[in-house]
Structures are given as structure tokens and as C-alpha cells.
Amino acid sequence: MTRPTGRVLTLLELLQSGGTRTVAELADRLGVEGRTVRRYVAHLIDLDVPVESVRGRYGGYRLAPGYRLPPLMLSDDEALAVLLGLVAGRRSGLMTTGHTASETASAKIRRVLPQHVARRLDTLLESLAFTDQPGEFATPDAGVLLAIADAVRHRRPVSIRYTDRNARRSERTLHAYGIVAHSGRWYVTGTDPEIGEDRTFRLDRIADARTLPGSFEAPVDPDPAQRVVSGFATAEYRHQVTLRIHGTVEQIRAQLPPAVARLEEYDAPTADQDRATERWLRVEVRAERLDWLPPVLASLDRPFVIERPDELRALVMAHADRLASYARQA
Structure with missing residues (x-):
């Protein structure tokens, strides 16, 4: 200023x-x-x-001690940042209390702003367009989010009541390493001490969370975000897909990121080659549906071999036939 x-x-x-x-x-x-x-x-x-x-x-x-400032004093830039943050959070699904809270917060900010500032901000929001559609995501309970965040910070075990995607309910203990926002959803990742394995849970599926006595040692540099992304690629799904794709790691990752697929060497590079060299890589994908894979493979525009399942091979051939029929139309 x-x-x-x-x-x-x-x-x-x-x-x-x-x-x-x-x-x-x-x-x-x-x-x-x-x-x-x-x-x-x-x-x-x-x-x-x-x-x-x-x-x-x-x-x-x-x-002076005890002095309380007015509840809201925002500059033009600060007000713009807050309002745009509320809009972006609401569209991306990264709100913890649903649409109502963000809308009432926006209304309160507008009420206390000078008229000329509010008018300019409203003009911006009315003129703003997005290339994606607003997300419709279940939001986590704010109390659950804060309780787990406290457990992460103080390295305390936390007890959670969880409902999985098959509507099965369970109560379990978690050594939580971190909270991750990914693709419009909130996740907590950590270790289940009863089975000694890493687990990732969606926060909106946790009905209750309470910290327990004691503490635990987190692994060195647990990298919660990487654990969540890796967990998506290795989770159990209906279909297990194995492919061989000829290309570079960067070419394949452009369409099949770590959250979707695992890459392994099939033809290891020789001493005079590097990661930028095109070669055969084995790609493993776990998915609930297969219909999205044929367009992705087509967009890669790289040679590939389908090792499994046969159902995917049929879908790819059908996709190719549709493209050919479209191209023949006058």
C-alpha cells in the first residue's frame, strides 16, 4: 500500500x-x-x-492490554483474496462446512465493506468464468478435521468411526501422519497400529474422531501427500489392468499420473540411455471401470500391449472402430 x-x-x-x-x-x-x-x-x-x-x-x-479491535478490517486486496478464496474453495470441494457457511461468510464481508469496494468486487465475481464445472463433494465435519489435525501435530493416537465405500462401519485406531487435500476431497493418512500397515481414509466418511492417551513416533519424512497418491495407485479395485507401453516416463505420466498407475521397467535402459529414452514400461492400473481407459490410451499415441484383462482389449477395439466410423463420415 x-x-x-x-x-x-x-x-x-x-x-x-x-x-x-x-x-x-x-x-x-x-x-x-x-x-x-x-x-x-x-x-x-x-x-x-x-x-x-x-x-x-x-x-x-x-x-494496550485487553484492547479489542473491530471484528473486520480488510484492505481492497485482502477482501478480494478472501472472497476469491471462498469461491474457489466452494467450487473445488475443499470446504469443511458446505456451501451455506461460505455463502454467509461472503455476505458478511460484503456488508462491512465500503460501497465502492463491494461494488467493484461484485463486478469481478459476476464477470469471472471457470473452465471446469463446480464440484459436488461431500464435506468433512469441521470438528473431525480439527481433532485429527491436533492428533497429527501432537503425534497422539486417534480413534475414528469410519464408513467405507461399501457402507461397512468400523471403529479403529490410527497413528495419523498428515492431512491431504486431493482432487476436491480431504484425506488423512497414517498407520493402523493393530495391523502395522499404512492406511488412508476419506475425512467425510469419518463420523467421529477423538484423541487417545499416549504418543507415537512418526517415520522420518512420511510425506503424507505421496502416501495418499501411492495408495490410490495400489488400492483394491474391481479391475486390475496390466499394460506394456513404449515411451518415456514423462510421456506416460502425462496421461497416467502416480495416483492412477504404477510404472515398472520392462526393458531396462542400457548404460548409454536415460529416463528420456523411449522404451517398454510395464504399467499397472486398478480401476472400478474400464470405459475411461481406451480414450486415454488413444491420447497417449504410443505403442502398447494389453496383458490383462481381455475385456479392456475388446473395449479398445470397439473404441477404434467408432473413431474409424466417424472418420469415414462425409
Whole structure:
């Protein structure tokens, strides 16, 4: 912010964060001289904001203890960031309380904004278009999300009541390593101490979560996001697909990312080759349906061999016949 009013508000935000701020620190953060900081402090005092002057070597300015600032003071840029964040979160499914909370939060922000700022923000949101359709995802319970986040931070076991995709209910203990947002859903990943295996659970399927006594040691650099992505590629699904595709790792990953497929060497590169060299790679995919694979294989435009299942081979041939028939149409 370059306007004096904007700098005064920034000064107020800095003081609100707590503690005593030296004149030199404030001047550096605001990009002004020390005497200008003192003038801004005087402006705040004129507005009945109780700014105290602290003398001594480590002196400066601070807010009086117990002072409560107005509930919302947003600059134009901050208001825009909050509103766009609410819109993006609602469309992507990464909201923890459904559409109603985000809509009421947006309405509250608009009510307290100056009219000219609210009008400009509304104009932007009305003009904004998205290339994808809004997601329709089940949202996790906020209490469950916060309870698991606390268990992750303090490395405490957590008991969860879970309903799987087949509507089977169970209660289990989890050593949670992290929370991951992926493709519009929230997941928690960790170890099930009873079976000693890594597990990943959808947060919207957890009905209750409570921390338990004790603690656990997490593995070094557990990388929760990588565990979730790898878990998708190895999970049990209706169909187990094995392919051999001739190409580079990068070419195949462009259409079959780690969350979808596992890659293994079929023809290992020789000493004078590298990962950018085209070669045969074995690709394993687990899927509930097969109808999406023929278009993906066609878009790869690489030689491939279907090892299993035969059903996929028939679907690919049918897809090729449809494309040929479309091409023959006048």
C-alpha cells in the first residue's frame, strides 16, 4: 500500500499481532522514516486506538492490554483474496462446512465493506468464468478435521468411526501422519497400529474422531501427500489392468499420473540411455471401470500391449472402430 491511510491500517495490523514493535522495525515494514511512524501512531491515537509508548533500549509501540479491535478490517486486496478464496474453495470441494457457511461468510464481508469496494468486487465475481464445472463433494465435519489435525501435530493416537465405500462401519485406531487435500476431497493418512500397515481414509466418511492417551513416533519424512497418491495407485479395485507401453516416463505420466498407475521397467535402459529414452514400461492400473481407459490410451499415441484383462482389449477395439466410423463420415 502506498497511500497514508493504507500504511496506518498496516501499522494497526502489525501492532495487533502482539508484543512491542520498535520504531526501526515499523519503519522498515512500512517503508517510511521513523518520524512518519510517529505521525501514523498519532493518527491511531486520534481514532481512540490505545497505542502505548514503551521507553528503554527495546522500547517502541504496543497496543494496550485487553484492547479489542473491530471484528473486520480488510484492505481492497485482502477482501478480494478472501472472497476469491471462498469461491474457489466452494467450487473445488475443499470446504469443511458446505456451501451455506461460505455463502454467509461472503455476505458478511460484503456488508462491512465500503460501497465502492463491494461494488467493484461484485463486478469481478459476476464477470469471472471457470473452465471446469463446480464440484459436488461431500464435506468433512469441521470438528473431525480439527481433532485429527491436533492428533497429527501432537503425534497422539486417534480413534475414528469410519464408513467405507461399501457402507461397512468400523471403529479403529490410527497413528495419523498428515492431512491431504486431493482432487476436491480431504484425506488423512497414517498407520493402523493393530495391523502395522499404512492406511488412508476419506475425512467425510469419518463420523467421529477423538484423541487417545499416549504418543507415537512418526517415520522420518512420511510425506503424507505421496502416501495418499501411492495408495490410490495400489488400492483394491474391481479391475486390475496390466499394460506394456513404449515411451518415456514423462510421456506416460502425462496421461497416467502416480495416483492412477504404477510404472515398472520392462526393458531396462542400457548404460548409454536415460529416463528420456523411449522404451517398454510395464504399467499397472486398478480401476472400478474400464470405459475411461481406451480414450486415454488413444491420447497417449504410443505403442502398447494389453496383458490383462481381455475385456479392456475388446473395449479398445470397439473404441477404434467408432473413431474409424466417424472418420469415414462425409
